[in-house]
Amino acid sequence: DTKDGDFKVIPGPIGLPMLGNVLQVGNKMHIKFGEWAEKYGDIYQIFLGNRRSIVISDPKMMKEIFTVEPAFAGRAFFEGFEMYPNEPLGIVSTEGELWEVHRRFLLRQLRDFGFGKSTMEQLILEEVNETIAQLKSYGEKPISTVKEIFQVSVINSLWTIVANERFKHDDPRLLTMMADSFRMTDELMNRAVMFFVPWTRHFLPPLKDFEEVRDRNRLFYQTAVNEHKATYQEGTTRDFIDVYLAEIEANKDNPNSLFHNRIQAEKQLHAILGDLFFAGTDTSSNTLAWAVLYLAKNQNAQKKLQKEISSVTGDSRLVTVSDRPSMPYTNGVMDETMRMSSIVSTGVQHRAMTGKPFKEYFIPADTWIFPNLYYIHHNPKIWGDPANFRPERFLTADEKTYKKNDNLLAFQVGRRQCVGETLARDSFFLFLTNIFQRFSINLDPNVPEPSIEAKVGFVLSPESYSIILKDRNPQH
Numbered sequence: 331d332t333k334d335g336d337f338k339v340i341p342g343p344i345g346l347p348m349l350g351n352v353l354q355v356g357n358k359m360h361i362k363f364g365e366w367a368e369k370y371g372d373i374y375q376i377f378l379g380n381r382r383s384i385v386i387s388d389p390k391m392m393k394e395i396f397t398v399e400p401a402f403a404g405r406a407f408f409e410g411f412e413m414y415p416n417e418p419l420g421i422v423s424t425e426g427e428l429w430e431v432h433r434r435f436l437l438r439q440l441r442d443f444g445f446g447k448s449t450m451e452q453l454i455l456e457e458v459n460e461t462i463a464q465l466k467s468y469g470e471k472p473i474s475t476v477k478e479i480f481q482v483s484v485i486n487s488l489w490t491i492v493a494n495e496r497f498k499h500d501d502p503r504l505l506t507m508m509a510d511s512f513r514m515t516d517e518l519m520n521r522a523v524m525f526f527v528p529w530t531r532h533f534l535p536p537l538k539d540f541e542e543v544r545d546r547n548r549l550f551y552q553t554a555v556n557e558h559k560a561t562y563q564e565g566t567t568r569d570f571i572d573v574y575l576a577e578i579e580a581n582k583d584n585p586n587s588l589f590h591n592r593i594q595a596e597k598q599l600h601a602i603l604g605d606l607f608f609a610g611t612d613t614s615s616n617t618l619a620w621a622v623l624y625l626a627k628n629q630n631a632q633k634k635l636q637k638e639i640s641s642v643t644g645d646s647r648l649v650t651v652s653d654r655p656s657m658p659y660t661n662g663v664m665d666e667t668m669r670m671s672s673i674v675s676t677g678v679q680h681r682a683m684t685g686k687p688f689k690e691y692f693i694p695a696d697t698w699i700f701p702n703l704y705y706i707h708h709n710p711k712i713w714g715d716p717a718n719f720r721p722e723r724f725l726t727a728d729e730k731t732y733k734k735n736d737n738l739l740a741f742q743v744g745r746r747q748c749v750g751e752t753l754a755r756d757s758f759f760l761f762l763t764n765i766f767q768r769f770s771i772n773l774d775p776n777v778p779e780p781s782i783e784a785k786v787g788f789v790l791s792p793e794s795y796s797i798i799l800k801d802r803n804p805q806h
């Protein structure tokens with residue numbers, strides 16, 4: 331069923347009728363995708379249910395397919411998972427004009443770096459300080475809730491930028507939201523087959539209170555927007571919600587704008603807030619949790635990181651984003667963490683909106699396109715010793731200069747490349763450096779050493795682990 335003519339057939343494993351290759355994929359998609367890459371090469375084809383999917387396992391080919399052809403920048407839309415039923419809104423799962431306009435708008439806001447009086451960096455640093463104070467409160471007792479602590483920190487630093495509000499660690503709205511999202515992730519992952527083979531949902535046990543959770547979630551965003559409307563003052567923008575409301579105001583006489591119809595525009599805003607939460611929190615908090623685990627296991631790397639932090643700041647002030655260019659080793663630690671963990675392990679798939687040729691192949695309309703990120707980041711032909719945590723691989727031989735490696739593609743690349751990349755990197759940098767400036771981190775010697783084997787969810791996360799902190803700067 332490949333298009334006739336001069337095009338080559340894309341190789342791939344044979345699947346079953348109706349189910350395609352879904353059962354072969356199993357529950358470690360990133361591992362199976364790697365095994366198939368070894369067998370079928372840099373581009374291969376599988377069927378997830380009856381959905382034709384191609385998997386790209388070469389970094390250059392990946393860059394090409396996601397950059398050159400606009401038709402390959404579509405997105406799979408999962409019916410039943412949208413904030414407003416049957417309406418694709420927001421950025422992550424939209425296509426066409428709605429997607430383009432909002433993507434551009436969000437990018438511009440994030441690039442301008444800051445609303446109103448305080449810059450994003452100051453807002454993130456406030457949260458960094460809160461996190462340090464919280465970690466400090468444990469003294470030298472073991473901490474086994476590292477992931478949960480980072481989760482709240484990251485939610486807060488994002489939510490301050492978006493809604494000018496931070497949550498207390500025991501705020502019931504926050505706890506409900508986190509519990510909802512953990513439970514839904516687990517429930518959905520146990521039914522992953524449902525994403526690919528929609529009819530199987532009729533045979534699986536129903537998702538418990540799925541709709542209730544979705545409504546509660548939507549209400550959370552609606553409430554935030556309504557509170558902003560009630561206190562909105564023209565000319566002052568406190569946060570992202572205000573900036574968006576100002577854009578609605580500015581377009582009230584412009585019927586051609588997507589911001590013109592207030593009711594519709596507010597729904598778009600709710601969906602974008604949901605996207606930012608969904609795309610920005612689990613990713614960032616797990617990246618930080620992986621970094622702490624890797625550095626607790628690799629004391630030598632931790633010492634080198636601390637030495638660099640001390641030499642740049644004298645340990646007498648916080649690390650700020652402007653220090654980053656003079657911290658090559660730290661940049662290496664960040665990249666090495668993202669390479670090894672590869673949390674978005676098989677990327678976020680694109681959809682071919684129309685059928686188009688690609689190299690010597692033809693990609694039919696509605697094909698899903700997956701980047702084989704975990705495989706690329708662990709390919710020994712690219713990295714030599716991928717199983718070792720070695721930040722030096724991102725430095726020049728004299729270890730004095732950071733050297734970007736084009737094979738590290740954690741944020742994907744091209745037309746839909748992560749819009750939060752700069753924010754994610756800056757906030758990762760600020761949390762990582764300031765935590766390790768303050769503390770030395772060791773694994774809890776009284777429990778078995780944690781493995782670096784990932785737990786599979788929407789992202790790859792570390793299994794829970796337990797650490798002990800030592801304050802490096804107790805007089806503060």
Ligand code: HEM
Pocket residue numbers: 396421422423433605606609610611613614617673674677678679680740741742743745746747748749750751753754
């Ligand atoms: C370490 C942290 C993060 C990682 C590894 C990550 C990774 C990714 C990846 C792989 C994609 C898919 C790109 C594509 O489809 O081509 C993506 C998309 C996206 N990310 Fe991130 N991300 C991170 C943090 C964030 C943050 C902090 C935000 C928000 C502030 C964010 C917002 C988004 C959005 C809105 C999209 C959808 C872009 C689109 O469809 O046009 N991400 N991210």
